[in-house]
Amino acid sequence: KQEVTQIPAALSVPEGENLVLNCSFTDSAIYNLQWFRQDPGKGLTSLLLIQSSQREQTSGRLNASLDKSSGRSTLYIAASQPGDSATYLCARRGTSYGKLTFGQGTILTVHP
């Protein structure tokens, strides 16, 4: 069974702190790994997508890395802001036509 696990389940930090969200997957066969953000009452917004041939992707204050050999991905958020408060989900795709398998998410709260 392909499983995706996210740690921690919830995280509360003061504004300005740098933080790391973790995602691990049991099947090392991977096509790409995607990080999403979900705000309450809203759908998912794609943040970063890392292809299996890549080690990391960056967008603004966000950096996502992928280590296929260890089955792990991390999302690094620099200088966190209250507006970053949301649920962050990672999703693994095993093949180019395969479905997304999601982790259970990390609820992030950044307080002023």
Added chain:
Amino acid sequence: EAGVAQSPRYKIIEKRQSVAFWCNPISGHATLYWYQQILGQGPKLLIQFQNNGVVDDSQLPKDRFSAERLKGVDSTLKIQPAKLEDSAVYLCASSLGMRGAHNEQFFGPGTRLTVL
């Protein structure tokens, strides 16, 4: 460009009642997905359509859930009869296609279903 539209946004029903959700994907997107997201969990794929054909419905509880995309554009997901454990957010997503760069998925806002 308009995003994925879903309605209703919220629905409250009693167990054993029926309910239907509607999704209109981004124009030109051939692939449409329905996900179920139970509180505290990640989304789980229920069914995937390519145009008006079903690609994957392996996790759809077919005794009570049904979905259709008759004209290859918008889609409906129905639950009949509903159970308490069906309480969840139902997300619709669409993508240009199924492979490679074409399968980047765009999500709608979801329908929150509460079964009492």
